[in-house]
Amino acid sequence: MSNYSKTAAMMQRGTDFLGCETAILCGAMSWVSERNLVSAISNAGGFGVIACGAMTPDLLDAEIAATKAMTDKPFGVNLITMHPQLFDLIEVCKKYSVSHVVLAGGIPPKGSVEAIKAFGGKVIVFAPTLALAKKLLRSGGDALVIEGMEAGGHIGPVATSVLAQEFLPALAEDHVVFVAGGIGRGEAIASYLEMGACGVQLGTRFACASESIAHPDFKKAFFRAKARDAEASVQVDPRLPVIPVRALKNKGTEEFTKKQIEVAGMLDRKEVDMGAAQLEIEHFWAGALRRAVIDGDIENGSLMAGQSVGMVTSEEPVADIITQLMEQCEAALAGR
Structure with a gap:
């Protein structure tokens, strides 16, 4: 220093x-x-x-x-x-x-x-x-x-x-x-x-x-990306307090929207409580991140990235x- x-x-x-x-x-x-x-x-x-x-x-x-x-x-x-x-x-x-x-x-x-x-x-x-x-x-x-x-x-x-x-x-x-x-x-x-x-x-x-x-393909996706490509996810159901996630837009981003709808339905049917619903969302992200970072699936995995x-x-x-x-x-x- x-x-x-x-x-x-x-x-x-x-x-x-x-x-x-x-x-x-x-x-x-x-x-x-x-x-x-x-x-x-x-x-x-x-x-x-x-x-x-x-x-x-x-x-x-x-x-x-x-x-x-x-x-x-x-x-x-x-x-x-x-x-x-x-x-x-x-x-x-x-x-x-x-x-x-x-x-x-x-x-x-x-x-x-x-x-x-x-x-x-x-x-x-x-x-x-x-x-x-x-x-x-x-x-x-x-x-x-x-x-x-x-x-x-x-x-x-x-x-x-x-x-x-x-x-x-x-x-x-x-x-x-x-x-x-x-x-x-x-x-x-x-x-x-x-x-x-x-x-x-x-x-x-x-x-x-x-x-x-991180998988070479994950890194290449970062190298290609611009600041505007790192988008925040959208909250589908106001009852489900999902913290937005910023990631590079791909099919995985769309899958998260579907996941929110699925979990909201589970709440409707009283199959889970709110805590379990949030954990369900967290487990989705953990799996999606692994697909991108470890397996190199940059289409379906989560490419979490900041605007930098x-x-x-x-x-x-x-x-x-x-x-x-x-x-x-x-x-x-x-x-x-």
């Missing part, structure tokens, strides 16, 4: 919190953010995060163990709050003394934050509104990620630039806040650091890194991506 003195100074609180060299987190992408990519990011000075997604406790156990074998640097684990075995997954994190646990996908259930902090883990939370952000930070959240609608995967309704203007003046002085969504270059990182952020989170820029296990996908044009090593971002950020800050 000695080459990036201005950036390092502005990221200091973020790097102190994460325990790494540069406060660039990798967003948790199911099937992509696994041992290979996570360890590569941490080894390059960033902060890798395992995407637990729909993993069972045994699978998460194996993934953490494998990641620890590939890096001695800090990394985190992202847990979905609606996972039916959330507390068992937290126990796995405890077993390995995971330093940071990211709770995503909704308000953390009672006792989950306390369970993580009890073994010394730091809790990173997401919040779509300032009021909820303040509540989660008061309730034990150690850091906050504000993520705008430009991001890939599950998204909220407000743009990153607007969220940053609303959240950072109110929270940045007293709290560790990271900004995510639509970030593809270092100049954008510089602007958020100047607004008070301690660091940033990127997913799409890392999805096609050399160390990513237009800036992903070739396969590059993680270390080169981080270096580019830091150089761009430092040049932007130096030129102010």
Whole structure:
């Protein structure tokens, strides 16, 4: 970080919190953010995060163990709050003394934050509104990620630039806040650091890194795509609180619309309750993502991507991506 003195100074609180060299987190992408990519990011000075997604406790156990074998640097684990075995997954994190646990996908259930902090883990939370952000930070959240609608995967309704203007003046002085969504270059990182952020989170820029296990056809779809190709899914039934998902449009996107209609029908027939209905949707995404990322089925699988996908044009090593971002950020800050 000695080459990036201005950036390092502005990221200091973020790097102190994460325990790494540069406060660039990798967003948790199911099937992509696994041992290979996570360890590569941490080894390059960033902060890798395992995407637990729909993993069972045994699978998460194996993934953490494998990641620890590939890096001695800090990394985190992202847990979905609606996972039916959330507390068992937290126990796995405890077993390995995971330093940071990211709770995503909704308000953390009672006792989950306390369970993580009890073994010394730091809790990173997401919040779509300032009021909820303040509540989660008061309730034990150690850091906050504000993520705008430009991001890939599950998204909220407000743009990153607007969220940053609303959240950072109110929270940045007293709290560790990271900004995510639509970030593809270092100049954008510089602007958020100047607004008070301690660091940033990127997913799409890392999805096609050399160390990513994503199928070559998945990566080629990213290389061909423009920002406008990453579209948000549509909510079919207002009773079914489905969080929109941003992905490259294909047949899989259309299949999700059909899936929502199917699950709404199950609700009508009282075959499932609302919690089970939401899990049904999550399992759909887990399967669709696997088809695209692992099997290379880019027509029927889910190509979750943020709008920064237009800036992903070739396969590059993680270390080169981080270096580019830091150089761009430092040049932007130096030129102010």
